[in-house]
Every structure is written in C-alpha cells, then in structure tokens.
Amino acid sequence: MTGSLRLLGGRLPGEDGLVDVSIVDGVIVAIDARGASDGGAPAASAPAPAQRTAAPSPRDAEHIDLGGRFLVPGLWDNHVHFSxxxxxxxxxxxxxxxxxxxxxxxxxxxxxxxxxxxxxxxxxxxxxxxxxxxxxxxxxxxxxxxxxxxxxxxxxxxxxxxxxxxxxxxxxxxxxxxxxxxxxxxxxxxxxxxxxxxxxxxxDDVPAETVDGWALDAARAAAARGVVGIVDLEMAWNPEVWSRRAAAGHDLLRVEFGVYPQHLDRAVAEGLRTGAPLVRAGGTDDDLIHVGPFKVITDGSLNTRTAFCFDEYPGLEGRADSHGLLTVAPDELRALLERAVAAGFVPAVHAIGDHANRLTLDAFEALGGGGSLEHAQLLAETDLPRFGQLGVTASVQPEHAMDDRDVADRYWAGRTGRSFALASLLAAGATLALGSDAPVAPLDPWVMMAAAVGRARDGREPWHPEQRITAADALAASARGRDRVRVGDVADLAVTDADPLASSAESLRHMPVALTLLAGRATHRAL
CATH class of the missing domain: 3.10.310.70 (Diaminopimelate Epimerase; Chain A, domain 1)
Structure with missing residues (x-):
C-alpha cells in the first residue's frame, strides 16, 4: 500500500486542458479537469463521474505539481539482457x-x-x-x-x-x-x-554483489527514462538472480524473467510458470518480480551472417552455412514448445532470418497459436498475416534497423522492404511489443519509439519510410498496449516535458522524463 497521491496540473497527450489525477494504494481512482474535484466539470478525456472512485481529500494525500507536463503510461522494455x-x-x-x-x-x-x-x-x-x-x-x-x-x-x-x-x-x-x-x-x-x-x-562469472550493484545502477537509469518494467532474457538461472536482488532491496522495476531450454527441467520441477510471482524467502510472493516466457533461440543474427534465410548471403555462396545457421531443428523446436506450454509457460522464440521466422510460425501454428516471436527482422510477405491469425506477438527492436540498415542493404539486398516491417505487421493485425535487446541497443524506450516513428538517425534520410508507425502506436507498443492513462489502471506512470504524440522522432529520442511512478511510488523524480 502506498497511501494517497495527487498529481496536479498535468496534461494527457493529444488532449486540451489540465487535469488532476488521484491515486489511492497504487491505483488511479480519478482523473479530473483542473478544479473539477472542487465542483468543476470533469475532463473531456476522463471517465464519467459515476465511474470515478471518490478522490482522497487533499489534506490526506501527497501532492505533486506537474506544471503542465504530460502524463503517459509507464514504459516497458520487452526484451533485455539486464546483467x-x-x-x-x-x-x-x-x-x-x-x-x-x-x-x-x-x-x-x-x-x-x-x-x-x-x-x-x-x-x-x-x-x-x-x-x-x-x-x-x-x-x-x-x-x-x-x-x-x-x-x-x-x-x-x-x-x-x-x-x-x-x-x-x-x-x-x-x-x-x-x-x-x-x-x-x-x-x-x-x-x-x-x-x-x-x-x-x-x-558473467562476476561476484554477485558486484553485478547486483551494477544492476541497481542500470535500474535507476531505466527509471529515469520512464521505465517501469523489463523482460529479462539473460541465459542464467534467473530465479536465483532476482531472488537475491529482491532480498537486497532492488525495487525500481517490475521484472519478468525468462527460462531457457537448459533450465526447463528445473523450472518444471520447481513449479515455475509464466505469470507466477517469484516466491521470496519465507514463502511470500514478490509483487514486482514474476516468471516470464520460455525462451528458445532458433537462428543467429544479421551482423554475424548467421540469421537463417531462404537466400544465400552474398560472398558465402556454396558454403554449408551460406543461408545462415538454424540452431534448433523444427521437430526439436516443436517438442520443446509443447513441453513448455504444457507446463504453463508462454513461449518466446528468437528468429531473425525469414526462413527461421517461417519455421517458428509453423511451430506456433502447430501449438494452436500464442506466444511471442522475438526480433522478426526479415519476414516473407505471406507470413505477415500469420501473426494476427495466430495471436503471436511481434516482439521487435526498432533501433536495430538504424544500426543494421547498411549491413541489411548489403546482405539482404532486394529484401529490405520486408525487413523490420513494423507498419506491415500492424496492418496485418499483429500486436507489437517494442524492446531494445540491451546491450545491443540502449535500454531506453524513447530511443525505440524514435526509431519506429522516424526510421532515421544521425541526420540520414529515413530508411524504408513506408514502415514507419505512428507515435501513438509506438507508445502503446512500449506500454503493454496502454495507449493512455485511465481510471482503474495501476499507477505505473511517466511524466514527460513534451507531448509524445506531437513530438518529432528526434525529440522522442531525447524526451525529458520528470517523474516515474511504480504503483504510485516515485522511482525517479526530477521536479
């Protein structure tokens, strides 16, 4: 329980006028037009008064003056290697x-x-x-x-x-x-x-107290960018890592940690399943740390020329690895996913090349759909609609397109129109989840959003601008589908100096964040 908090004089992106937001025990209970809680009219963007829970008395609540800044849902990085x-x-x-x-x-x-x-x-x-x-x-x-x-x-x-x-x-x-x-x-x-x-x-064999200190620094930096949660896909036995960090007081982020095939037997034996809270010493559930997906890596990467593709890589023709590397055979992948799903895990499968993506979607189809496809960097046109049809989330990293545009133009020549195809995925009915793959790209959702919206960096012309998406879509894909702040939501929030929906891509990349709240508790405050 965090008590009561009132955020005064904020703005909702894309809306006119100021609002006051009331939070009780970590949940948003009211959004009022400025002065409405004292008898004025409710904000046009707020729920009808009958849907509002009674706001706390100002004398009972902590007050933070937002000074006209913008209130957005708290942000997630849906794919990181945190340590x-x-x-x-x-x-x-x-x-x-x-x-x-x-x-x-x-x-x-x-x-x-x-x-x-x-x-x-x-x-x-x-x-x-x-x-x-x-x-x-x-x-x-x-x-x-x-x-x-x-x-x-x-x-x-x-x-x-x-x-x-x-x-x-x-x-x-x-x-x-x-x-x-x-x-x-x-x-x-x-x-x-x-x-x-x-x-x-x-x-990674670094003393625990050392790496945990580094992790706490990284969590502070993430909170300063409006981040409230991460999906940590380190290859370690993550329950041990995050139990240790929780016991040491790491409480700045929500964490969903992945489980890899080498740990699946142990995870099943210990009763882990996606969505379950971490059980802390003494048997209590941790409200911030939960079991995440079952992660499988099926191919390599573009820069390493190991992403598994239908076409050969230029310069590697005739070699055994000329199409990249498939690291998990289709039958093995299906068996792994079937076992994990039966144990209560949601699968998250790494696939970058178009052939690896095809095989992964085939495996998801055999399972009946669901799960997430991590990266989805190069896709066959005929596979785009399958994301929506199968209910497979496209967990994508837009900044990789900025890092990889030149190497893609060389090694995926003639195919880059369907590379990092965010707009095409949305048009085909896919759900997007943005992430960084940190340390491959910075753990900063504003950088991801900027790349998704602008498809450009460093003063260069946009790369395949037809694959740009709107700021609203990018924000929702960075906030677990939350496209705006609503009554009844957990008060995982970020406060920005500018309206993200009216900002240029370059401005998004450097968006100032003044306040981050995790269930109404400040994890970063610069106002």
Whole structure:
C-alpha cells in the first residue's frame, strides 16, 4: 500500500486542458479537469463521474505539481539482457571502429592505459599483464579486413582480450583468451553462436554483489527514462538472480524473467510458470518480480551472417552455412514448445532470418497459436498475416534497423522492404511489443519509439519510410498496449516535458522524463 497521491496540473497527450489525477494504494481512482474535484466539470478525456472512485481529500494525500507536463503510461522494455547491459559500461567500447585494424588500435590504447595504471580507461581492466580486457560493440559485417586472433595478439601480447560483438552472437578472442577459454589453436579467434554464448556465460562469472550493484545502477537509469518494467532474457538461472536482488532491496522495476531450454527441467520441477510471482524467502510472493516466457533461440543474427534465410548471403555462396545457421531443428523446436506450454509457460522464440521466422510460425501454428516471436527482422510477405491469425506477438527492436540498415542493404539486398516491417505487421493485425535487446541497443524506450516513428538517425534520410508507425502506436507498443492513462489502471506512470504524440522522432529520442511512478511510488523524480 502506498497511501494517497495527487498529481496536479498535468496534461494527457493529444488532449486540451489540465487535469488532476488521484491515486489511492497504487491505483488511479480519478482523473479530473483542473478544479473539477472542487465542483468543476470533469475532463473531456476522463471517465464519467459515476465511474470515478471518490478522490482522497487533499489534506490526506501527497501532492505533486506537474506544471503542465504530460502524463503517459509507464514504459516497458520487452526484451533485455539486464546483467549484460549493466556490465557494458564497465567494458571497453569498440563500437566506433570501422575495421579490425581500428579495433586493434583501441585495444592497444586500453593496454597502454592499464600499464600506466589508468584502469578506468581500459574498460575496468586491471593493471597486471594477465588481467583481461573485455570490450563490446564491434560490428564486422562491412569491414574490409578480417578479425583474427593474430590481429589482437600483435597489440595485446600475453594479456587476454575478449571482444563481444554488438549483436551478442559473436566474440573475438586473442590467443591468450582462447587458451583461457579452452579454445587454444582456434583458426581465427572468432567464435559464433553457441561457442560465443559459452564465453558470455563465463564472463558473467562476476561476484554477485558486484553485478547486483551494477544492476541497481542500470535500474535507476531505466527509471529515469520512464521505465517501469523489463523482460529479462539473460541465459542464467534467473530465479536465483532476482531472488537475491529482491532480498537486497532492488525495487525500481517490475521484472519478468525468462527460462531457457537448459533450465526447463528445473523450472518444471520447481513449479515455475509464466505469470507466477517469484516466491521470496519465507514463502511470500514478490509483487514486482514474476516468471516470464520460455525462451528458445532458433537462428543467429544479421551482423554475424548467421540469421537463417531462404537466400544465400552474398560472398558465402556454396558454403554449408551460406543461408545462415538454424540452431534448433523444427521437430526439436516443436517438442520443446509443447513441453513448455504444457507446463504453463508462454513461449518466446528468437528468429531473425525469414526462413527461421517461417519455421517458428509453423511451430506456433502447430501449438494452436500464442506466444511471442522475438526480433522478426526479415519476414516473407505471406507470413505477415500469420501473426494476427495466430495471436503471436511481434516482439521487435526498432533501433536495430538504424544500426543494421547498411549491413541489411548489403546482405539482404532486394529484401529490405520486408525487413523490420513494423507498419506491415500492424496492418496485418499483429500486436507489437517494442524492446531494445540491451546491450545491443540502449535500454531506453524513447530511443525505440524514435526509431519506429522516424526510421532515421544521425541526420540520414529515413530508411524504408513506408514502415514507419505512428507515435501513438509506438507508445502503446512500449506500454503493454496502454495507449493512455485511465481510471482503474495501476499507477505505473511517466511524466514527460513534451507531448509524445506531437513530438518529432528526434525529440522522442531525447524526451525529458520528470517523474516515474511504480504503483504510485516515485522511482525517479526530477521536479
């Protein structure tokens, strides 16, 4: 219970006039035109007075003056890797490198900084020669030169170096790191898909108190952008992670955590099911943390050229992997999903290439529909209507289109009109859920909305502008379908300085957030 709160002098996007909003025990009980609770007329956008619960007396409630700012539903990021996102700021940023040689120079600078004792400049690496450098963000899809272990050996010597690709599906190691991770003698030093994920899991072996401190910082930053909830799809055994964080007082976000195939037996044995609250020590339910979906990864990614496609990748013709990689066979996928659904899980399936998406939709159809398709980056035209027909949510990351437009133009040439096809999905009756896939893109729903609305960034012309969606649709897709604030809603809210429905795409990207409420409790306040 959070008591009573009144938000005074706010605005509802797209509406005229000021409103006062009354919240009791975390629920919106009234939305009044300014002065209506003292005898004035109700706001045109508010429910009829008969639908209103009696507002608390002003003397019994805390008051916050919104000063004419705009009140919107609290935002969700529907696809994150939260611990990895929390760790990224402690890693060497190599995202600006345009070649293997440029990346190596950034590693060289980090090695020199570490040798001089400036560990912070080296992405948190220690100063001993054996301390590992971990970097993040390289994208080699358009590089003219090849990333190899030898390139990193030349600048790092015996110091282990692990560089994680911007799409998370690839890691680039030098010889020292290859030996450390049991891959000595690897011909290139570039590991993809499951081999890369094994390195990710090893990198996640950070003391719990350290990574939980990073996670709390990340949660504060998310709340400052109006975020009230996340779907955390880390590959860890997440009940343990979030139980620990809840016990330590992490209470800034709602969390739905995913379960992966390697943990399905344990999850079923412990009675977990999608939507169930986390059971805290002592047997009480946690009202913020719930079991999320059952996550399966069926193919790779575009930048790593492992997304499974009907067409071959240019330059890879004739190779066994020329169409990308299918990491879960159709029969295996169906069996996994059937078992998970029978145990009470809602499936969330990663598919990026058009062939992987077709096979995933086939599996959903065999199940009778439902679930979410994560990414859905390249789709056959005939598969678009199946989302609406099957009730499959398209869980999409619009900022990826801004990151990937050039590599898509090269490797998906002639098909990009059906890539990141948000408008086409909506027109076909799909439900959209926007996310970041952080750390692949920033955990910031305003960045996602800007990309969905504008299809442009960095002063460039819009990329396939026919796939733009409206700000109203983008907001709803970032707020669990809530397109506006209503009486009876849980008071998960954000307050912005400008009207999101009347803002340009660039303004959305940098939208100032003055207040975030989680069930009426402030998790961020800048007014």
């Amino acid at each position: 990895q996102w929390a760790a990224v700021s402690r890693r060497l940023d190599v995202s600006a490198a345009g070649s293997a040689a440029e990346t190596a120079q950034l590693v060289l600078q980090a090695c020199r900084a570490a040798a001089d004792g400036a560990s912070g400049a080296a992405g948190g690496v220690g100063t001993s020669p054996g301390a590992m450098i971990v970097g993040f963000g390289f994208r080699d899809g358009l590089w003219a030169d090849e990333p190899t272990a030898a390139v990193l050996d030349a600048v790092a010597g015996p110091r282990p170096v692990v560089l994680v690709s911007g799409d998370l599906h690839c890691v680039w190691l030098n010889s020292a790191a290859l030996a450390q991770f049991g891959r000595a003698g690897h011909p290139t030093g570039v590991l993809r898909e499951e081999e890369a994920f094994a390195v990710h899991r090893a990198l």
